[in-house]
Amino acid sequence: MPDSHLTTEFRPRARLLQLLGDQLIANPRLAVFELVKNAYDADATHVSIVFEKINTRDARIVIEDNGTGMSETTIKNIWLVPGHDHREQQRLQNKRTEKGRLPLGEKGVGRFAVHKLGDKIKLITREEGHDECTVEIDWAKLTNVPMLHDAKVEIFTHATPNIFKNSSGTRIELSKLRESRWGRREIRNLYRQIVSISSPFGKDRDDFIVEFSVPDQPSWIVDLPDVEHILSQAPWRYSFALENGTFSFEYSFRGVPGVRVEPRTLTGTGERLKLPLRSDWDANLDSTSTQSKVVADQKTTAGIGTVKGHFYAFDRDRSVMSQFANASGIKMLLDEGGGVRVYRDGIRVYNYGESEDDWLGLDLRRVQNPTMKLSRNIMFGAIELELADSAGLREKTNREGFVENQAYARLRAIVLGALADFETHRFRDKEAIRKSTLSLTERRAERLTQPLENLRSALANKGLEREFAPILARIQADYQELQESSLRVGVSGLGLAVVFHEVEHGVRTLYGALEAGASPDSVLLQAKELMRVLDGFSELLRKGERKRNSLKKLIQRSREVSSVRFRNHDVKLVCPILEDENDGPFGVFAFGLVLGAITNLLDNAFYWLRVRWVTPLVEGEKVRKIYIGVDEDESGNPQIIVADNGPGLDADPEELTRAFVSTRPEGMGLGLYYANMVMELNEGTLSFPDPLDLDLPPEFDGAVIAMTFKRG
Template sequence: MSDKESPRFRPRARLLQLLGDQLIGSPRLAIFELVKNAYDADATQAVVTMSRLDKPDAAITVVDDGDGMSYDTLRNIWLVPGHDHKAKSRAEGVRTLKGRLPLGEKGVGRFAVHKLGQAVEVVTRRAGGPELVLKIDWEEIAASEFLDEARVEIIERFPESFAGTNGTSVTVTGLRGEPWTRGEVRRLFRQITSISSPFAARSDDFAATLVLPQQQKWLVDVPHTETLLESAPWQFTFSLEDNRFSWRYEFRGFKGIALSPRTVEGSEYGLLLDPKDLPERDQEALKAEKKQPRAVRSSVTHQDGIGPISGTLMVYDRDKDVIEKIGHSASLQEFLNESGGVRVYRDGIRVYNYGEPGDDWLGLDIRRVNSPTKRISNNIVVGAVDLSLEKSRGLEEKTNREGFVDGIALGRMRALIRGAVSVFESERNKDKQNLRKLLSKQRDSLGGGIEKPLQQIKSLAKKHNLSDEVDPLIEKAQRAYSDMREIMLRAGISSMSLVIVYHEIDHGVRLLHTALRRGADADGAIQQARDLVAVLDSFGDLLRKGEASDHDLRDLAERAAELNSIRLSNHDIALEVRVDRGANSMLVPTKFPFGLVLGAVTNLVDNSVYWLSSRWPENTPEAKRRLLIAVDEEAFGSPALIIADNGPGFADGLEDATEPFFTRRPDGIGVGLYYVNLIMHTIGGSLRMVDTDLLPLGSEYDGAALALVFPRG
């Protein structure tokens, strides 16, 4: 057969579409790939700019200050799918001037741009060279039948984008897929800013930043990672090199809890492993032994293809008794929901997607099932494992850029890290046990907390001949307090919250005590006693609602609307419910005690009814009272139920408005918003004011707007 007749491969032009669209899992991951390319180019920074995201001409640009590309590199490497120059450099140990080995190896990551948009413009310049411009329209490429028939043009010009410097700019337009939402942008921000390990010492500097010229407010309240990491009660660092395991455990303690900080260090040859954690091949070898070991000590062999491992774990406590003591409770909950897990870094640069929400690659949650009090869960740890790119050649990244290829090296690495986690857990359990004992004493100490002052009030009432009027109220207050305390403890509501409640009730008791001691008039003293009973009764009514279970937040919104519809109609209030029940809609899952939270929502509706009537009295011409109940999944990083109206709005900040006994209503006690805030904290959520610049609700809702933010289900 002649050469002319020999068959040959001729890839279709649409192959490039498939490479970009099918190999890369998400637009966020596509941007992550472009940032990694900046690292490979020896850049010190990559700036991702997302412009006009709400307009048809939206664009995404990634600019770096790396080496840039020559005409030869652009033509013979960048435009050649599957080029292996990076893989060869890594295999030969060829490093850049900054000492980096290339992260890329398969030669397809740059085609991630197709995942992002229809057209791409690459502008690049090497030091002292001309500026080169390459423009690609993917539809034009796909219109060619075969790949070798597709034509692109590289234009050489006098430097404009990189005058006096070097680097590369990649701009994508004609963005594909769903519009970028606030939630997706915030997740992208966390992703690209986590490209460098927050713990590892680096010999070079590389950072990625995200800029939104028109939507910068979307990032205003993103939790400050460094502050939240510093607030972790536990820190554990470890290293395993040549089978020498060294570690340092630090318990930092909690503000307001009398537990002393503690630090322990250790070093030993080998690490104890659970045989069940090892890869199947290693388990088969153990089965050949006469007696099956319950634990195995690691050997140098277990690090073959992995190299040295080091790690840092920042561990938190999400127990209701504790989290309020850490501070930043709302932002911390959001931070742990989004960032909880253990990430993997090679040469200080992140390997996606380890440590992403829902990716429990170490199986921490599964191993916790049988020992929930002794094991840590994936959502209370923010950790990083660091590897050497040069020495971890047994760990190969998947083509889709979502982790390592499953194999014996990955299985052994997982077992080794689990072994290190077990050492941490053994030390942590000592401090957890002391913490439980201390909190148990605190809880028990609340039983007779108001008994003594109430007895003193009875004595003073007798002295002022008010026993007949005051004693029945005091006895009712005692019963209500005991009832409320029992409900809170039985429902698992934190003793820290109970302490807060106790102090506020104690405040009311002391006011009554002082009034009697100073000889207040009978009517005033009796009214203060009634107010105290009302406070206690209100707590009891709100708390007598059941335990937490899984719910669709949309059901809560609709039930609250149904429950209040007649009342709102009687007050001429137009009710709008924004809940997505369309064919493509999905559940909005979260976990909470339905009746308890329904009471909180009704409390907010009560406030709106009052203040709407205040702004729009009955005799106001064309009074248009409006109330909105809506469900949102993006604005706060977790599911949220929003209550908004067109009343006068808040005259005070949320911190003041949720203070107990603070009110601007002439007939108010000042506990409504306090209860709502307390309830949301006890279920791991939060009460927040809505910034309508960040979350537009419509010009008709220009009054108060509050969000009940729930933990993810």
């Protein structure tokens, strides 16, 4: 048989359009959301959504807007053409509507949301200066024809308008609904999503209003929380902006009714935003990405533009929440709408901030550090972007967030960095509240027995006592051993009191999580973390005997342990004592423990040097420097001085030596805490002297830390 050549074409089946509606739009709620966004693109200022005769055979959804509407030509050449790119071209050409809007749509598939909702569709629309048009689609009939080109759609024009007599607009009537039952929960969730389509912080909030009604079940949506009213009561507020690499913020603690903690405010302009270090979530970043830096610069916002944000935080501790008159409304908002949403040009990007999407990993951060970090159920946030400047952020075809590319990873890093700054400021006021409320309601705070009994009772009520019993027994045993060991080795109670408090606070946190309805798996994970903390401190007490050791040899060993890191971070070590032939001075300490403490201090210094000196070399010379030397205090006790030329301490040293307190994004807050505890265990001290009181080279104007030992 001779060779032949055939030219043919794709022959899509008629059912393809219905499949597009099903597969490209994740769920019916998102389909309604997409139709509202279409109204925004049509320059509408008002959209109404009505669910009529809900949960009956005659149920229908009616969506009507006062936008520009469509002519017969537009329906034929754009609305009925899948994948038409006219919106994308408008955006690329920066062609704005009369109201100054750039279109949100870009792929030409959002209109298929109608096919996700109902099998019968009636479109009524009118463009100013044109006849009113009607299009009716019945999928039961259309899918009976085999090929798409056989699926004919009729467009009826009316010289005398029936709906839009004196204006333009579009009305979509959907019947034979594909979601057979819209229950109270689904309607409430949809209502919450629809009313959140416009940013609560936008400048022109009256420019786009969406109304939602269920005439047959009006009570389903009347008791939903008023977001604006509840946010006005938030004890903590934080706003920020990152523009051209410059970071500014406003922090406000308004106080809590009935709790005697003074309000305070902070502002920062011209700051540098610290970014979280690379981790599993930024796998999309290549090795040359700006995210390898620890501070944001102009390149960090490439393809993103200016990033603005607003965070509101609450305290769900019973003694605090009970001070609010509408505590139930606050809890409802946080449970159903807590988290961080994203808006572009004031219109929400779905599904950030929904219960099923923890795009920032807030809940995991909270589990890892419950003392300081914010989870979704105690905060509400919004990120604002400009559509024209954020071309690097492209929405997924299924309308569930951005494509997870490098621009998205950098956006996430920016938000987490700002959130970490907020958490640092909030922690101070949170601790003041805790101390105030404990003095009133929990005078047993320094004892573990009663909190453990409360926790066991709560576990028994939920049928979880058997599963948790071994862990609770271990926690109690380790706690008692830690107390006895500290007395046996003669450790000062000052440092260990902090440990005991953290353990007791951890047990109360577990109890509070159970009472608030947290999942057993989450509580179990927190319990195991608490057990590991205790294990670590027990090991700390058992690890090595104190004896007379050379400070010079300790410094020498510290340099050897960290030599690779000095090279990798381009840091110059200045250490005069290593050039001395003598072995002294000497102190009494456990060598291994103090070596670990110095390693933690160096770890902090390496990070903060990268914050101040983004470029490690200037004219071939290293500008990042660390000093390690020896000195004596006023009593003649030997000291190791660790100093750097970084930005210096940006918080009260007393706060930084507490467990889980960190000003580093994603920092666990255990480095200085560990170092301070080690010095306590060795009958020494960790202090933060004034550089002017020491004989330091003048370039070391950053953090200065002194480790003072008992004379040997």
